[in-house]
Amino acid sequence: MKIEHQEDGRIVVTFRQSWLNDSTLCLERGRRAVIEPEKRRTNDSAAIGTAVHAGIEAHLNGDDVGLAMDGAWETLLSEGVVSTLGWSERQMRVETCELWNTWHDEILPTLPKISHTEYGFNVPFYHTEVNGTPVEVRLSGTVDAVCEDGTLWDWKTAARAYSEREKQNTAVQPTVYAAALSRVGLTDYPCTFKFGVLIREKHTSQIVSVTRSRNHEVWLASMTEPLVRQGILLGLESPWPVNDTSALCSQKWCNWYDSCRGSALTTTDLYNGGTPTSNPKKRGK
């Protein structure tokens, strides 16, 4: 979420789907992601996803895949990668190649003609008013691949297969992308959005197809409007409501844990002599 006060008195609020995902889990996590972005760390499973993305994009653009994936790893490692899988650098690089091969052999042949890769957007979504101040709400992000038939694709690396039912029911990414790209004429409702999922270690693939209609867009607007009001009226300086019931509220999975819940509760308070379980929600990039 980005809140920008314009010289003409208007306020522009821009949402990315990843921020909406974070905030659904915990509003305070969303606030901290805005005010303390430097605390955001890349873990190994996300890093593998980023490097695979670089290889896929290179292939689709006719560039050198090996060079792209090596370049991605150089950048990721120089910035620091947090270990959650316990893998060596070599294991992560080999896994990246395996997953790219799986994409190349199993997903690429199913793709219709692609019109855009890594399509960046920043488009107006709706206008509202907060205490008499006009507010423009925008959506921004990057779609991995846009096909000529209007189908949108996102590449995912994941520990396990996705539930199509769950993604159809709750995924915000397809809704945001469909709303944005219908505005620039690259898709239309009903919009088909496909997750091209690459499963780590098994090196298998899964294509998860969901559809989005204008009703989803209406719901997205209803869902975001209270966040707009909260962001503007409450501001970003004081804490927002927390949700500490998610398994992601832990030192391992929340970048802001130490200065948030971890500053109040010790491991004894939390586990009473036991140990935290690992990996509560295996997910991709």
Ligand code: SF4
């Ligand atoms: S530590 Fe927990 S409560 Fe605090 S921001 Fe992270 S997820 Fe939210």
